[in-house]
Amino acid sequence: MNSFYASVEMAENPDLRGKPVAVAGNVEERKGIIVTCSYEAREKGVRTTMPLWQARKVCPNLVVVPPDFETYKMYSSRMFQLLQEYTEKVEPVSIDEGYMDVTDCQEPLEMAKEIQARLLNELNLPSSIGIGPNKFLAKTASDMKKPLGITVLRKRDLREKLWPLKVGEMHGIGKKTEEKLNKYGIITIKDLADAVDYELKHRFGINGIKMKERANGIDTRPVDPSAASDYRSIGNSTTLSEDLISVTESETVFKKLADKVSSRLKAKGYVALTLAITIRYSDRKTITRSKMLPNGTQQAIDIQKTAVQLFRRHWNQEPVLLLGITATEVVEKELATYQLDLFSVEKNEKDALLHDVLSSIERKHGEGIIKKGKK
Template identity: 50%
Template structure:
């Protein structure tokens, strides 16, 4: 295998922690090891959802992520339900990546629970399979975290390989294996193809990865733009992206500030300015597809004294309203009442929304689930009395 990989170029591992949130909880409390365990946003909330489940819960009871918690409890009355502990998950994630960096400095974290490792120059540590086995056993013994590992000549194939055997699987996927192993799979199972993209591809008769691999480039570009060409390359096992250790560092913070036209002492005006700044920061975060857990504000007084204050919240954010609320909290807590000349907001330590912490989107899903009855009632009223029967107070204020 080593000779074969040397001829083809890179040797890349994709290391994926299995049921990460649940695994962290079990590592902290080994008595849970033989029990069905889920992590849920609020165990007392009937409309809460399952955010992560261990493999006993998944395979023995059919419990899956995003399942309503009441349904999960119905399937398994003895289910152990735990609230998420993000400080624990971040700490464990950091230790996992520290372990991987001992193997190779070419490590690219892709999310809190997965990363790419380039071991092309790690001959002295053994064959790719031996290195993967060492990593798997090492993480299991030292941190009690199970991982699945894909071994391949590029990142895309390594990612696809790591998904094939869970938990505690190690899979080798060569480029020559692509026609036999990947092409028969539904296109929606391909990394990089979401539900919306899969449905678009279905409309032009592409249902398998093999059909995508053989599709006309012009038609794909008309349908999906440049991403269509990129997906066809991936479907053929082509991916030239290097493992980039600095990929997660490219956007450390996103912020905006403004100098006020005059020195301001009215809190209402300062809050209006913060709201505009929050909107700007949110739009930039969305364009760059990143989220953050930390908001910082900067206050410069009329005498040019400048202070910065920040706070980290438990769940990542991206929406303008959340950024504004956090910034307003910091302003009210730290503004001394003196005239303000400049205000600024920054989202610190931003990370990729799609790749980093995939499971966090579920918290926003749960928040929406709590409001589901309200949304349904509003929709029924609109259908009966017209779209303008219920409007946001902010919209009415702006109209006035």
């Protein structure tokens, strides 16, 4: 989807169409950050993660709106429902992006045109679609023309369309990896495609071989809807040996659960966009309550804090038999869009580091060895 959050805002409020629109956190504060912006705003020099004050300087007539994650999630659901009318083989990879396997369908180009038109006419949402023989080439093609682009990328097109590009422009290669590749003389995607396997594996591990395969248009990953659902929710729960009767007790339980969920997220390379808690009372009545996060996270301290907040808000004071935490919507870390806050990033990193240190001490010397002090 093109400028998804901003496009949803314009779909909800037609008066915004054609205007430079930005979705930003802390709209009334100087420290606000641009989450995403319309193409009209981009033409004026506004960019994602740009400080709000700077964005308003380059574009004085910028229309700034706060994020509405529940509405974005609703539009995302409608978008994927539309895709599933064409094939059951739909794999979501983020709130606004997914893969479709249309191998068994006729005329994929005509299908792409129809899907793009329907998304625009029925949901008022612009999209870009890539068509290729595998996930990597389809994804790469989808990035080649925005907004409202449809691009076909075949293996025979690599020499002309892909190989001349800088290696950092290849999907899946970040800034640090690009710098490391450049250090070894790999400047273009063609250089990567021709690189020696042994040297790549020695310097980058198995990921080096995968990068070379992608540069040569090789990607054997299937479009797997079941795999998508597997990682789009990651959670843990525990049945308590004794009924829980206080918020203080819940904090201890949620800390253990948050550590487990955080470890699984980090192992898979995902961040949580939405967190839910499960509360099962002694009479077996069970409720689930969720919260969409302003920033994707994989840190245990953030997960625990959100879980305790939800528990305080929704616990009915009755004895609790089971507690659980689930990241009900997750995406790959590199694909997550963060609502950054320049003044809180450093603090969050320090808090996360402290939490990891304390957890390590407890694992080594036993739970409960560290007590919370009073202010």
